[in-house]
Structures are given as C-alpha cells and as structure tokens.
Amino acid sequence: MLNKKFAEDIQEGLSKRQKSIPFIYFYDERGSWLFQQIMQLPEYYLPACEVSILEEHKMSMLNHFSSKKKAFNLIDLGAGDASKTKTLVQYYHENEVKFTYTPVDLSTSILSALSESLSAAYPELNYRALNKDYWEALDLLKQNTNKGERKVVLFLGANIGNFTKDQSIEFLSTLKSYLNPGDLVMIGFDLKKRPEIIYKAYRDSKGITAAFNLNLLHRINQELGGNFKPNYFRFYPYYNPQTGELMSHLVSLKKQVVQIESLEMNVEFEQWESIHTEISKKYTINEIETLASEAGFAVKEHFQDTKNYFVDTLLQV
Numbered sequence: 001m002l003n004k005k006f007a008e009d010i011q012e013g014l015s016k017r018q019k020s021i022p023f024i025y026f027y028d029e030r031g032s033w034l035f036q037q038i039m040q041l042p043e044y045y046l047p048a049c050e051v052s053i054l055e056e057h058k059m060s061m062l063n064h065f066s067s068k069k070k071a072f073n074l075i076d077l078g079a080g081d082a083s084k085t086k087t088l089v090q091y092y093h094e095n096e097v098k099f100t101y102t103p104v105d106l107s108t109s110i111l112s113a114l115s116e117s118l119s120a121a122y123p124e125l126n127y128r129a130l131n132k133d134y135w136e137a138l139d140l141l142k143q144n145t146n147k148g149e150r151k152v153v154l155f156l157g158a159n160i161g162n163f164t165k166d167q168s169i170e171f172l173s174t175l176k177s178y179l180n181p182g183d184l185v186m187i188g189f190d191l192k193k194r195p196e197i198i199y200k201a202y203r204d205s206k207g208i209t210a211a212f213n214l215n216l217l218h219r220i221n222q223e224l225g226g227n228f229k230p231n232y233f234r235f236y237p238y239y240n241p242q243t244g245e246l247m248s249h250l251v252s253l254k255k256q257v258v259q260i261e262s263l264e265m266n267v268e269f270e271q272w273e274s275i276h277t278e279i280s281k282k283y284t285i286n287e288i289e290t291l292a293s294e295a296g297f298a299v300k301e302h303f304q305d306t307k308n309y310f311v312d313t314l315l316q317v
C-alpha cells in the first residue's frame with residue numbers, strides 16, 4: 001500500500017531548489033537495523049556517553065521522577081530499540097518502583113522487537129508500546145492518563161539535534177502543551193567538542209552511516225517505484241563548528257534523471273548537486289539553557305558524562 005504522507009513529502013522535498021528528504025524516513029526496517037549498527041561503531045561516541053550518564057545518575061533521576069514514591073509514566077519518544085532507556089527500566093523494575101513504561105515509535109518493526117524483548121526480560125513490567133507519531137501518542141496519553149500521575153517524557157539519543165534551533169523551540173513548546181505543571185522532560189543533547197571527533201562519528205570507516213543515508217534512495221525505489229542508482233550518489237557529511245551543525249548530504253556524481261513512477265515524476269540532477277538528508281546539531285550548556293527558557297521550561301539538572309561529550313538535561317513544566 002502506498003504511504004500517502006511519504007509520497008507527498010518525497011515529492012515536495014525533491015522538487016525544492018535544495019533537494020531534501022525528511023530525516024524521519026530513515027527508519028524503515030533496514031534503516032532501523034543500520035542505525036543499530038551505527039550505535040555500535042566505536043567512533044559513534046554518543047550512545048556510550050549517554051548510557052554512562054544513565055548508569056551513573058539513575059538514582060538521582062529517580063528522585064526527580066518520583067516524589068514520595070508516587071507512580072509515574074515514563075514516556076520514551078522515538079524509543080528505537082530502547083537500548084539506553086533499558087538502563088533505567090531495568091533498575092526501576094528491579095527496585096519495585098511504581099511506573100509505567102510507554103515507548104513511542106513510528107517504526108513498527110523496531111517497536112515489535114522491543115515489545116518482545118521487554119516481555120521476555122521483564123514479564124511483570126507495566127508497559128504499553130505505542131506505534132504512533134509523537135503527537136498522536138501524546139494526545140492519546142493526555143486523554144487516558146490517571147489524574148495526578150506525573151508524565152516523565154524522555155527524548156534521548158540526541159534526537160533533538162535533528163531540528164534547527166527554531167524547530168527545537170517549536171517542538172518543545174508543542175510538547176509542553178501536552179503536559180501539566182510538575183511534569184518532566186529529559187532530553188539528550190550532543191555537546192560541542194573537538195570538530196574532528198564529531199566529523200569522524202559520521203564519516204565512519206565501515207561506511208555504515210553512508211549506507212544508512214543511501215537507504216533513503218532504496219526506500220524510494222521500493223515504495224514509490226523509483227529508479228535511483230544509489231552508487232551514482234556519494235554520502236558527504238560536514239561539520240560547521242560555528243553553528244554546531246553536522247550536515248549530511250547525498251551528492252550526485254553525474255548529471256542524471258531519476259524517474260519515480262508512483263509520483264509520475266522525473267527528478268533532474270546536475271553533476272555535484274546534493275540532496276540534504278539530515279542535520280545533527282551540537283549544543284553548549286548555555287545554548288541549552290536559552291532553548292529551554294525560550295520554550296518555557298525550567299532547567300532542573302544537567303547530567304553529563306565524564307568527558308563532557310553529552311548531556312541529558314532534565315526540564316520541568
């Protein structure tokens with residue numbers, strides 16, 4: 001079945017002067033699998049830093065999440081395989097903390113694998129996986145949450161880095177509109193650091209990040225009847241230390257025309273023309289504090305790793 005929104009977004013993105021493909025389309029079954037491989041690359045430092053933060057601070061986080069041992073709902077937006085969140089889930093479960101775990105993800109394949117692994121590892125865990133878009137899930141939770149139960153929203157893995165600053169403010173302000181006073185949000189931000197370290201994380205030696213980006217073209221071929229030849233494109237990431245933006249592009253190696261049958265579209269590429277695929281924005285602590293205050297949140301605490309590469313910042317409505 002044709003995914004109407006995917007078709008519309010691809011048509012729009014490939015018709016623009018600077019061609020682009022929205023990053024949300026990275027995560028089909030193969031894309032989700034490739035992202036799991038990326039997370040295991042030694043040069044992709046982000047997951048290891050975030051896991052070390054969650055390990056180190058899981059108790060102090062709990063003190064914020066659950067005042068007077070009251071139950072809370074741990075809502076994991078864009079949970080993926082929850083490899084990091086499981087650090088908290090396992091610890092809270094073992095310590096008989098009263099909480100519900102609510103992973104939310106658009107990707108059906110990753111969420112069903114996660115549900116299976118949660119049921120197997122923690123048969124008594126109170127969890128409810130939502131295969132929905134962030135806002136659909138939050139809307140549902142707004143209607144169904146027990147009165148007085150605190151929502152603790154996790155947005156980990158530097159997902160927020162995929163937005164520009166303005167988009168981040170809009171995202172956080174919208175998120176706030178689904179929450180009540182006292183609810184919490186914990187966001188993973190990748191911090192500015194030596195540019196070489198950032199660049200290497202995306203220009204990995206095994207070419208897995210390149211395959212992850214090129215998978216977008218395979219996806220268009222499969223789902224929309226495109227005839228992209230992925231080997232006629234080259235993945236090119238670059239980092240601007242001034243803006244903190246790591247930009248990912250697919251560059252056309254030759255002048256070419258690509259047909260996309262379902263869209264009745266011919267896409268013309270000049271040699272060296274690019275498709276923009278992703279922003280991965282890096283922050284300073286000051287920039288995070290400005291962002292939080294512009295979106296109307298109070299900063300409760302910054303939890304950082306020992307190298308100061310990454311931070312999980314806890315915000316309160």
Ligand SMILES: C[S@@+](CC[C@H](N)C(=O)[O-])C[C@H]1O[C@@H](n2cnc3c(N)ncnc32)[C@H](O)[C@@H]1O
Binds near residue numbers: 078081083105
């Ligand atoms: C970069 S992965 C991060 C996974 C995990 N949080 C982590 O830290 O490893 C992003 C995940 O967010 C999901 N996602 C992206 N946009 C989404 C949206 N609008 N609604 C729900 N899930 C989304 C993707 O399917 C993907 O599994």
